[in-house]
Amino acid sequence: MAADVAAPYAGSAVCQACHEDIFSAFAKSPHHEVDSDKQRGWVDKACESCHGPALKHTESADAADVRNPSKLTAAAADKICLTCHLNTPTQVGRLESSHAKDAVACTTCHKVHADGGQSLVVRKAAAINLLCAGCHTNVWAQFQRPEHHKLPEGAMSCVDCHNPHGSIRPAMGQSFGSNEPGCLRCHGDKRGPFTFEHGPVRFEGCQTCHEPHGSANPRMLIRQQVRLLCLECHANLPTANKTGTIGVVPPSFHDLRSPRFQNCTVCHQKIHGSYADRDLLR
Amino acid sequence: MKATLAVLCFLPLLAQEQSSPQPPPPQPPADAKAPDAKVPDTKLDTPSPAPSPVPTTENWITGSVDFGYRWVSEGGSFPTYRTFVDLGSGPKLLGAEFTITDPKHRAFDTIKVRATGWGDEPYETAHIDVSKAKFYDFSADYRDIAYFSALPSFADPLLANGITLSEQTFDTRRRFASVRLDLRPGSWLIPYLAFDRDSGSGTGVTTFVSDTNEFPVPNTLRDETNLYRGGVRIERRHFHVTLEEGGTTFKDDQSVFQSPGATNFGNVLTPIFGETTDLTNLMAAYGIRGSSRYSKGLFTANPVSWLDLYGQFLFSQPQTTVNYQQYDTGNYLLQSQLLFYTSQAYLVSAASKLPHTTGSFGAEIRPLRRVRLVESWLTDRLHNSGAASSLNTLGSIGSTGLGSTTVSAQMLAALTSSLITNYNQAEADVFVDATSKLILHGGYRYVWGEAGDAVLPPEGLISADQARLRRNVAIGGLTYRPIQRVSISADAESASSGGAYFRTSLYNYQKIRAQARYQALKALSVTADFNALINRNPVAGVNYDYRAQQESLSLLWSPQKAWDFEGSYTRSTLRSDIGYLEPEDLAPQTSLYRDNAHTASALFNWRLPPVGRITGAKLTAGGSLFISSGSLPTRYYQPLATVLVPAGKHAAWFAEWRYYGYGEPIFLLEGFRAQLITTGLRLSR
Numbered sequence: 002m003a004a005d006v007a008a009p010y011a012g013s014a015v016c017q018a019c020h021e022d023i024f025s026a027f028a029k030s031p032h033h034e035v036d037s038d039k040q041r042g043w044v045d046k047a048c049e050s051c052h053g054p055a056l057k058h059t060e061s062a063d064a065a066d067v068r069n070p071s072k073l074t075a076a077a078a079d080k081i082c083l084t085c086h087l088n089t090p091t092q093v094g095r096l097e098s099s100h101a102k103d104a105v106a107c108t109t110c111h112k113v114h115a116d117g118g119q120s121l122v123v124r125k126a127a128a129i130n131l132l133c134a135g136c137h138t139n140v141w142a143q144f145q146r147p148e149h150h151k152l153p154e155g156a157m158s159c160v161d162c163h164n165p166h167g168s169i170r171p172a173m174g175q176s177f178g179s180n181e182p183g184c185l186r187c188h189g190d191k192r193g194p195f196t197f198e199h200g201p202v203r204f205e206g207c208q209t210c211h212e213p214h215g216s217a218n219p220r221m222l223i224r225q226q227v228r229l230l231c232l233e234c235h236a237n238l239p240t241a242n243k244t245g246t247i248g249v250v251p252p253s254f255h256d257l258r259s260p261r262f263q264n265c266t267v268c269h270q271k272i273h274g275s276y277a278d279r280d281l282l283r
Numbered sequence: 284m285k286a287t288l289a290v291l292c293f294l295p296l297l298a299q300e301q302s303s304p305q306p307p308p309p310q311p312p313a314d315a316k317a318p319d320a321k322v323p324d325t326k327l328d329t330p331s332p333a334p335s336p337v338p339t340t341e342n343w344i345t346g347s348v349d350f351g352y353r354w355v356s357e358g359g360s361f362p363t364y365r366t367f368v369d370l371g372s373g374p375k376l377l378g379a380e381f382t383i384t385d386p387k388h389r390a391f392d393t394i395k396v397r398a399t400g401w402g403d404e405p406y407e408t409a410h411i412d413v414s415k416a417k418f419y420d421f422s423a424d425y426r427d428i429a430y431f432s433a434l435p436s437f438a439d440p441l442l443a444n445g446i447t448l449s450e451q452t453f454d455t456r457r458r459f460a461s462v463r464l465d466l467r468p469g470s471w472l473i474p475y476l477a478f479d480r481d482s483g484s485g486t487g488v489t490t491f492v493s494d495t496n497e498f499p500v501p502n503t504l505r506d507e508t509n510l511y512r513g514g515v516r517i518e519r520r521h522f523h524v525t526l527e528e529g530g531t532t533f534k535d536d537q538s539v540f541q542s543p544g545a546t547n548f549g550n551v552l553t554p555i556f557g558e559t560t561d562l563t564n565l566m567a568a569y570g571i572r573g574s575s576r577y578s579k580g581l582f583t584a585n586p587v588s589w590l591d592l593y594g595q596f597l598f599s600q601p602q603t604t605v606n607y608q609q610y611d612t613g614n615y616l617l618q619s620q621l622l623f624y625t626s627q628a629y630l631v632s633a634a635s636k637l638p639h640t641t642g643s644f645g646a647e648i649r650p651l652r653r654v655r656l657v658e659s660w661l662t663d664r665l666h667n668s669g670a671a672s673s674l675n676t677l678g679s680i681g682s683t684g685l686g687s688t689t690v691s692a693q694m695l696a697a698l699t700s701s702l703i704t705n706y707n708q709a710e711a712d713v714f715v716d717a718t719s720k721l722i723l724h725g726g727y728r729y730v731w732g733e734a735g736d737a738v739l740p741p742e743g744l745i746s747a748d749q750a751r752l753r754r755n756v757a758i759g760g761l762t763y764r765p766i767q768r769v770s771i772s773a774d775a776e777s778a779s780s781g782g783a784y785f786r787t788s789l790y791n792y793q794k795i796r797a798q799a800r801y802q803a804l805k806a807l808s809v810t811a812d813f814n815a816l817i818n819r820n821p822v823a824g825v826n827y828d829y830r831a832q833q834e835s836l837s838l839l840w841s842p843q844k845a846w847d848f849e850g851s852y853t854r855s856t857l858r859s860d861i862g863y864l865e866p867e868d869l870a871p872q873t874s875l876y877r878d879n880a881h882t883a884s885a886l887f888n889w890r891l892p893p894v895g896r897i898t899g900a901k902l903t904a905g906g907s908l909f910i911s912s913g914s915l916p917t918r919y920y921q922p923l924a925t926v927l928v929p930a931g932k933h934a935a936w937f938a939e940w941r942y943y944g945y946g947e948p949i950f951l952l953e954g955f956r957a958q959l960i961t962t963g964l965r966l967s968r
Contacts, residue, residue, distance in 0.1 A: 034416070034469065038469075072767070074716060074719065074722060074762075074764075075722075075762070076655065076714070076716065076722065083591075087523075087583060087585055087591060088518055088519065088520070088521065088522055088523035088583050088584065088585070089516075089518055089523055089583070090516060090523065090525040090581050090583075092583055092593070093525075093581045093582075093583055093593055093594075093595055094593075094595075095593060096593055096645035096646075096647065096657055096659045097643075097645075097659060097661075099774075102712065102714075102724065102760070102774070103760065103762065103772050103774060104722050104762040104772065124397075124412075125380070125397060126399075126408070134851075135810075135837075136798065136810070138810065138812050138835035138836075138837045138851050138853060139812055139814055139833040139834075139835045139853050139855065141851070141884075142833075142835065142851070142853035142855070142882035142884070142909075143882075145882050145884060145907040145908075145909045145919070145921070146880075146882075146909055146917075146919065147367045147909070147917065147919045147945055148366075148367065151405075151406050151428060154400075154405075154406050155399050155400070155406070155408070156399070156400070156406030156408055156426060156428055157426075157428075169595060169641065169643050169661055169663075176597075177510075178510060178512075178529060178531065178575070178577045178599050179527070179529070179577040179578065179579040179597035179598060179599045179641070180577075180597035180598070180599055180639055180640075180641040180663070181599060181601075181639070186459070186479070186481065187428075187457060187459055187481055188457075188481075189481040189482075189483075189506060189507070189508030189533065190483055190504075190506040190535060192508065192533065192573075192601065193601070193603065193635070193637065193667075194573075194601050194602065194603055194635040194636065194637035194667045194669070195603075195635060195667075195669070196603075196605060196633040196634070196635045196669035196670070196671045196698075196700060197669065197671075197698075197700050197738060198667055198669075198700065198702040198736065200702060200734065200736040200748070200784075201784075201785060203665065203667070203702060203704060204704050204734050204784050204785075205784060205785065205788065209785070209787075217878070217880075217909075217911055217915055217917040217919075217947075218915060219432075219434045219436075219437040220432065220437070223876075224874075224876055224914075225876070225914045225915035227438070229863075229874045229876070232863040232864075232866075232874065233786060233787050233861050233863055233874050234785050234786050234787060235863075236786065236824075236862070236863035236864045237786070237824075238824075238864070238869075245750065246750050246783060246784060246785050246786045246788070246825070247734065247736060247748040247749070247750045247784055247785055248748070248785060248786060249748065250863075250864045250866055250869065251866040252866065253866055253867050253868070253869075254866075254867075255866040255867065256866075256867045257865060257866065257867065258867070259440075260440040260441070260442070260443050260550075261440045261497070261550050261551070262866075263440065264437075264438045264439070264440065266438055266451060267438050267440055267450050267451070267490050267497055267550070268490065268492045268497055270451065270489050270490060270492075276569060276571055276603065276605040276607065276631075276633055277569070277605060277607040277631040277633065277671065277673075279698060279700070279738045279742065282492045283491075283492065283567070283607075283609075
């Protein structure tokens, strides 16, 4: 303790004298634990665990004499947060995170001094969506289309499907169980494994055929007519060439001039995979 | 479950009513503290290092509950309204959010509850968090979401005959529950347990497929997946390890049926070889059971100050067994042998297993103060193997035009299936803090893999497919913050491929994303976004040309406390051209898809000036519109207006008007307009 006094730290109580409102809010945030947890080594100096030694600042009252993370580069600001938070499961996918690559700092979403018990970040679905939409305007616009996942209604939030800290799945997608697509968390009936799989579902995921954020097409499909969606892949002539793409043209009895064959899923209804039929008919 | 949650949601109301007689709130604060004084007495007498900055006079319960009644007036296509909106009339618990704090920190520190949309609503949610510092964190989440889909133009071969019955409809609800308990949060060793349950049930319309006809029939859907998991987190100063084991059980009991007595002529109304085909009785049932176990290992470490390490090992192995039984009668044609038959019994036994392994490893190296090197590697391998045996018994068989006989035939089949994919990715990036305001980054990613899909013994030409993936991607980007008020970020990828799994997969592509933010005034910020993806596959016969582009502008303006405004506008264009073959004659065709859309949304909040004794009233107006042209021109309007008027210290009256208007020129019959008026009370404390 004596060594601490000798260091150029002022102590949280001194900070409180000028920053009463921040101090009060901070006292109710989970970060307040830093002020009393001996293991972390910042007892009574929680403010300076992020802002650095502030004794000089308390004497001069000059903002330039103390570290302000909001004015640092994202990487430098994150480094402060990661001093404590790096070694947590949350950060495992950090290297794959486009947020990290695009220099989106932790404090863009998290409020370090926040009031509100265990919440350093918004928790309500509607508030989460509002926060994400602040940067991802174009994505939020897709949710205004008639077919969409129920985010504008507040029934879901962006983090139900995406992990903002990064993940090994494309588009920072959440996982189900250990390594299965996060879509299966709610769509367990599409999980399988099916006796007869439909390759794209496993190889490239649901977004091969669906636009998950929203679409004007039925069932959030990426095309307005099912047959075009299917035939864009099922258009290869059978070949022994193993470097071609997957998807062979349907047999010739599929006469597209007849309405019967204009919607493939009328017959191939188990399009996500079938337990009983190789042609995905039942 | 619903009843429990309903009780839970009304808990604050009860709490509010009960709380008033306990302490004497209108009396001086000294009296109000009296009930609590017994326990803290000793604490107050002991010398405390510093008084808590948290005010001790706060309510033990805070929050609000919104409840009311909604009226819905709808015109046009009701199935489409239900597909897109599905909000109904009646009394509703629109929302609840409250926090209970135990100042004595006995069993818990805080309980936080929030709920939305209860009362036969399409989207019902409830969430609870209970925590006690250093002892436990508990959370539970429940959602019940309606999944209704019945677009008349969708999946209906008889639409041209004026029959507006979508042959693929659902009227189901999906329910999701999740419970998690973390023990000793904040310590270095954190055990945890969790349980998730996802289930669906409901009815729908699907098709029963015979050789030459398809019959729309009702079906029932019922499935459930339970996920159990537990693990331990070890969090030390220089490393972290998470080990988790879990497993699932799965059940799917969907069935398809048609009651005897009615004749279903299906989608083919014209006679074949002089006879019509029909379905008179059907019972088909799936009995699918599944299970899986999985393992998860995660780690992070920073062994030295200039190095961070990350890694994951994930393994899962779901498996299913299938027992499918089908019995049907009618008049059918076995096309391969030109035989009519009148009954069929079809049994399938099948099983499949899907081992799936994923591993990733990465490192961030900081050799210099301004330079970071990031390297990562990922592999994802799965192999599904399935086997099925079937017995198909046809009864009352007769040759075409010769009348029926009583002979029956049995067809046995045994099939095996295999689906394999090995996906790999390696990436190296370098980040340079060029100046204190400019960060540059560049990198390279190589993606490679193989995929195979086969069913044996072969049938026709599509029994085995293989493809390989080879992709080189160059990556670049910058983040520039010339002044505190302006930030610009951009990144781009450019890829060249030597193979892809599918004709529409990413091949030779360029992806660009840019964003600029300007804090013009303290109360005014403007953000502009640009996104583009250009993907081309020039391989002969494919000729895929895809271009999608989006530009957005958003604005947040709150110049004074009286009002604020937020709005955004997005224009998106999508153009896709790709060649395909007409199945009937293999004639080359081009699939063209166009989507040009304008989307705007705005919300204006106005804090109304005091009127008499009413202060703090608020008016909100805005909504969104979506207008598109191209392959499926669509208009969708969602304006709204809300007013909230305080009625006392703990109550407010609110009313909301919403309008939904949908139309498309290609399928006019799907258009609808709906007005929704909701009014109710907000009780808060």
